[in-house]
Amino acid sequence: MNETRRETTDSPAAPPRRHRRRERTGVVVSDKMRKTVVVRVEQVYRHPQYEKVVRRSRKFYAHDEAEAARVGDTVRIRETRPLSKLKRWHVVEVLKAARLADAGSKPGA
Numbered sequence: 821m822n823e824t825r826r827e828t829t830d831s832p833a834a835p836p837r838r839h840r841r842r843e844r845t846g847v848v849v850s851d852k853m854r855k856t857v858v859v860r861v862e863q864v865y866r867h868p869q870y871e872k873v874v875r876r877s878r879k880f881y882a883h884d885e886a887e888a889a890r891v892g893d894t895v896r897i898r899e900t901r902p903l904s905k906l907k908r909w910h911v912v913e914v915l916k917a918a919r920l921a922d923a924g925s926k927p928g929a
Contacts, residue, residue, distance in 0.1 A: 841898045841899040841900065842898070842899040843896060843897065843899070843912070844859075844880065844896070844897050844909075845861070845894065845895070845896050845897075845915065846860050846862065846880070846894070846895065846897065847860050847862075847892065847893070847894055847895075848860075848889045848891050848892065848893045848894075848895055848918075849879065849891065851884075851887075851889060851890055851891055854887075855883060855884055855885060855887060856881055856882070856883060856884065856907060857881075857882050857884045857889045857895070857911065858879050858880070858881055858882075859879065859880050859881075859882050859895060859897055859909070859911075860877050860879050861877065861878055861879075861880060861897075862875060862876070862877045863875070863876045863877070863878075864876075880897060880908075880909050881904075881906040881907045881908075881909065882895075882897045882907065882909040882910055882911050883900070883903050883907055883909070883910040883911065884910070884911040885910075885911075888911070888914055889911055889914055890917070890918060891918065892918025892919070893914050893915075893916065893918050894914070894915045894916040895911050895912075895913065895914050895915060896911070896912045896913050896915055897909040897910065897911055897912060898910060898912045
């Protein structure tokens with residue numbers, strides 16, 4: 821029997837490469853669920869034929885373990901394994917907190 825053996829090198833085994841997770845930046849539009857926020861990510865591009873600026877937005881459900889994000893905050897989300905029927909993203913960080921509206925004042929008062 822002729823067996824061919826491959827020589828192994830003494831270099832350490834390379835760690836398995838993980839898929840690079842996609843990241844998006846968007847604005848929180850809802851925080852009414854426990855540990856979940858809804859983030860609107862907007863895409864702005866110029867139409868190839870008509871050259872009009874087109875805005876498209878998409879909503880993502882993201883896991884927020886610390887419940888730090890509030891409505892109006894700008895957040896960075898990263899793709900992750902499926903956490904529920906709709907959640908496939910998690911909040912990495914709050915980039916910019918929303919300005920708090922003055923609750924005591926009413927317009928025109």
